[in-house]
Amino acid sequence: MSCAPGEPCEEGGRRRRALIVLGLMGAIFLALSAASFLPSRGQALPATVSYAGFDAVQGKRVFQSYNCMGCHTIVGNGAYLGPDLTGLYGKVGPAWLEAFLPSAGSWPTKGAVSLQLRDERIAGDAGVAAIDAYLEKYPAAAERITRRGAHSTLMPNLPLSRTEVRQLIAFLKYTSAMNTEGWPPRPQVDGLTFPQAAPLPVSRPTIPVAAQDPGAAAASAPVSAAARGAQLAQDAGCTACHASGRERLVGPGWGGLYGSEVELTDGSKVRVDDAYLTESIVDPDAKIVQGFAPHVMPSYAGTLDADQVAAIVAYIQSLGGEHP
């Protein structure tokens, strides 16, 4: 019943015409597709972007393995719980990412980022070696440190190895270099100073100092070594991975750690004392406790002096544990 009675039937011709136009459209679509991926366009290629010895293809595999797209968007596609990651590398730079990714549950502090900059490869990739120059070059990293530093994020800690972290950064370096044709649009106002945006007031999180041992706290000097250590631990970014309680964030929790005995990956056992803790801060890969991965923690040698390390050790001691 495609033709009304008494009229010449044009239905067959119409259908043929529709299919021919459809074929033409298919040809246009394929031609445009072919033109989209020609090398002459100069789009960034993952195989040619590398970071710290890893290329972006390896990073893409890590990105997919952890289903990052299930919370974030990349080139605008994915879920909408977290921010878009496409241009992140260009905004915050490699040192901030190196500090953030292993302990994603906490925003990195200035100390944590500057520690990463001591690595020549990272500094080389960032183009600057000094932290102040870095923060000037990457204002988004500065904003994250001043407004969010040491706060907990809404992202869970992921079991990323240092290799995976670097591969991921290579991938983000690649996406950051991609030409996305003007998306996302560049803001024309500074949201941070925008009156109606009213960013949340930011307060420094407080670190519990020797809460379990009030007697010891009362006996010590006005600003005890432990209190100084607590502040240092936060500023240097230690608290991003180490909880003041017993729970494991990324590294072992410090609560009750002092004086306990831990088993290392080589099977030997070590008692947690001043010497062990000092060594673990200065040369973290010297002894790795079973169940933890090497190369996740950066070395603080040269960042913290002996006094500062001792203060942190005192802080860890104040968090409880058997006294040897």
Add this chain to the structure above:
Amino acid sequence: MAAQRAIRMGLAVLGSAVSLALSWPYWRDFGYWPESRVMWRVYFVLGFVLAVYVFYAFLGRLGTLFEHDALERAQRADADRKAAAAKEAP
């Protein structure tokens, strides 16, 4: 019929023109050869013609849908009347 076709064509051109205006890429930079001035012109013309075709086909086929409906309705009414007549006849 000719008038109807002209109206449909007018609507199709209008609809395609509005779509084209909403789709107009205002920020062209002509940097890449498939985005040169000549190619953009080709895209606009080709796109417009195809859009007019799709609109025109849509309007025409929608009209036929209603024509079919009217026809079927008439047939059904006719059949119902006959059935009723057949029932009443004996």
Add this chain to the structure above:
Amino acid sequence: MIRIEYQTQRLSLRFFMLMLVLFFFQVGFGLLLAAQHIDPTLLAGHLNFNVVRAEHTNLGILWVLSGFIGAILFVGPLLSRRELAAPVLIKFLFYALLAIVIWNVATQALAQQGIAGWWHGEPMLQEGLEYLEAGRIVDVVILIGFAILCYVVLRTFPPLSRWTEIHWGLGIGVVALTFVWTFGMFFVERLDLQEYFRWYVVHYWVEGVWEVIHISLVGFLLVLMFRADIKSVGYAVFWGVALVWLSGLIGNAHHYFWIGTPEFWQFWGSLFSALEPLPLIFCFWHVYLDAHQDGKPVGNMPAFAFLLGSVVLEQVGAGILGFTMTFALTNVWSHGTWVTLSHAHLALFGTFGMLGLAAAYYAVPLMRGVESFDQRPGKLAFWLVFAGMLGLGFAFAIGGTVQVFVYRTLGLDWFGGDVAPAMQFAKVMVPIFGLVFAIGVCLLVYDLLTLGLRAPARGDEERAPVALRGWGRRLIGWEAGLWLLAMWVFGAIITLGLLSFNLHSVREGNMRFPYLMASVGYSGLLLTTLFFVARFLRSLEARGRAGAGEPLVPGETAPAAAT
């Protein structure tokens, strides 16, 4: 009520039941996602958001497919006038589907440990790509499953010379379903190329293949429910499908605006996806006309309610909401925000989910041999689900508008500190409407699972009949056209609101205009949709009374044609 003529039609029952169970769990995961959006630390480390979301999207796809398979198996013998070919393969398909579901639900959780099961460069267990999260093992099994479906459908169908447009639609549909799936089966190194092919599967599945199956099934269900003329339905199916492809083939380019592909796509994608609502408008009128072909009462109201819901939400969710964000000038703002979520939920659940439910409501009573069943739970469930989904669409759209302003216009990218708090109102609305939806789903699942098995309740006839006045009066073509026009007017308001983000004043931080347009546009659109469906169903209910003896509107005239 027709009787089951072909015993193999009964094979569809298990797919409908599986559909209901998967739907139930998908909604559960959805509620969990809504809760995690409010408190992202909820279950963090145990069941991360990305895992829950992967389960939500994958189960969504799987239950829609299960409903499609059920519907195709049910109508297959009717279309072919013979039993289905290879019932053993269909049984195998069912168990394969069941195995896929369980395996996939389990493997998605591996994303928390970053385990993808790389083997020969391909992720075997899960691959962390939106909608295509399933690993390669599942991909292959699904491909085999689709191949089985193709074989069964094509072997069951009559010889090619006797194919009507509905045969062609379903035949091409199942073959393309299989073919397009293969584009998602390769690890692609380049992100732009990977996204290019990912949208082949997602877009061409949804807008090309599913849509074709949808149009064909809607057409045939109309033939079954209203005894519509198969030839004129065939005409509508052909042109519906042709228009879907004429607009959607290049329309796919609306996914290629910002993924790193050249800017010529912005023109092609905008222009052709602006045409994508045309087939949906066509389908809308086709359903309207066929539902009003004869003035007889509708025997199975829940089935028709879901069928109407499917076509109307397709119009609103896919057609109008899709249209508002499909131009490069509006998409540059909506892309990657909650604005797209309202479109995705209304379009996917509305169009395809509701079709599966409609088919189930049509087929299950027939297969269980129920002459007449209590239709009230089904109708109530429809309203809860329908209103809940419209509310969800509203919450997502409003949250999205705020997100666009805070995230894009102001450039604030601290989700925990700036963006999420600004969206808090909408984030709380989501689980509220989600709960309404979930209650509807529980009722629906219970009703369909036990229909014909539980003790029959009082019949529907005992209720006071609906009067043929007011909202129960006959819905004529002009009125339906006005409703449709009203929806599009609100759609235009939404589009202008999104366009206004380009204005200098808005970019300088004055959000009043886009916020006003969004609140008027979205609430207007969704309320119009709600009232239109209420009006449509009410008029059909009243027809039941007319069929029981009262004459229809005197001087029964054809609704005024659009031209």
